[in-house]
Amino acid sequence: MVWFFDRAAESLRLETRFDNDTREFVGVVRYPNGQGLERRFRSGEEFRNWLQAFEAALAGERCAAGRSSCPTDGRTRLPIDRR
Numbered sequence: 001m002v003w004f005f006d007r008a009a010e011s012l013r014l015e016t017r018f019d020n021d022t023r024e025f026v027g028v029v030r031y032p033n034g035q036g037l038e039r040r041f042r043s044g045e046e047f048r049n050w051l052q053a054f055e056a057a058l059a060g061e062r063c064a065a066g067r068s069s070c071p072t073d074g075r076t077r078l079p080i081d082r083r
Contacts, residue, residue: 012058016051027051 002015010032017026022040025047029037041047 014054016047027054029054 013030015028024040
């Protein structure tokens with residue numbers, strides 16, 4: 001899933017996915033200046049907590065959640081988080 005957060009003329013991109021090879025949840029951020037950030041998590045709970053904190057930080061910077069896009073190439077299947 002790809003999310004876009006907008007502020008003025010800037011747009012930040014957040015891609016969320018599951019790496020089937022490593023069994024990790026992945027968050028990939030692309031900043032307007034071209035820099036990137038990748039974070040990997042073993043559990044869905046840790047990933048969810050990071051996403052919530054990330055979104056709260058963006059809200060504090062007055063970034064608005066914009067559009068989202070879900071790839072249709074079959075990569076969108078997510079496993080059930082097994083604890």
